[in-house]
Amino acid sequence: MLSFSMINKKFLYAVVGASTNEEKYGYKVFKDLLDTGYKVVPIHPTEKEILGKKVYTNLSDVKEKIDVVIFVTQPKVTEKVLEEVKILEIKNVWLQPGAQSDEAIEFCKKNNIECIHDACIMIQRTK
Numbered sequence: 001m002l003s004f005s006m007i008n009k010k011f012l013y014a015v016v017g018a019s020t021n022e023e024k025y026g027y028k029v030f031k032d033l034l035d036t037g038y039k040v041v042p043i044h045p046t047e048k049e050i051l052g053k054k055v056y057t058n059l060s061d062v063k064e065k066i067d068v069v070i071f072v073t074q075p076k077v078t079e080k081v082l083e084e085v086k087i088l089e090i091k092n093v094w095l096q097p098g099a100q101s102d103e104a105i106e107f108c109k110k111n112n113i114e115c116i117h118d119a120c121i122m123i124q125r126t127k
Contacts, residue, residue, distance in 0.1 A: 006094060007125050011039065012041065013040040014070065015043060016070065016077075018044050018050050019072075029121060033121070045058070067092060068094060069081075075100065075101035078101065078104045079101060082107050086113070092113070093108060093113055094115075104117075
């Protein structure tokens with residue numbers, strides 16, 4: 001049984017892989033959380049604005065304390081950004097379906113990072 005204590009409207013979420021493309025899950029996840037009252041910041045290396053929100057190039061650019069990083073990225077990108085999660089001492093990550101890899105999950109375990117995977121935050125937040 002997974003712990004869904006990462007779902008809390010008091011938290012600040014960073015969506016890595018947020019997108020302006022309405023067809024992509026990076027857009028859908030970001031919009032879903034924004035529309036339902038969650039505090040969320042988009043992370044993308046080239047976008048400037050998504051749904052009226054300033055986009056940050058990376059996690060280090062966000063000045064507020066990030067509680068949960070949601071990954072909507074290819075596994076190789078997830079693995080790379082997890083290094084930044086570790087450096088910033090962020091303790092919670094949510095790997096959306098398709099963003100996880102065995103390496104990413106193992107990295108989280110080794111570094112005491114709470115990791116949810118094989119679950120969609122858009123579905124779990126409604127339970």
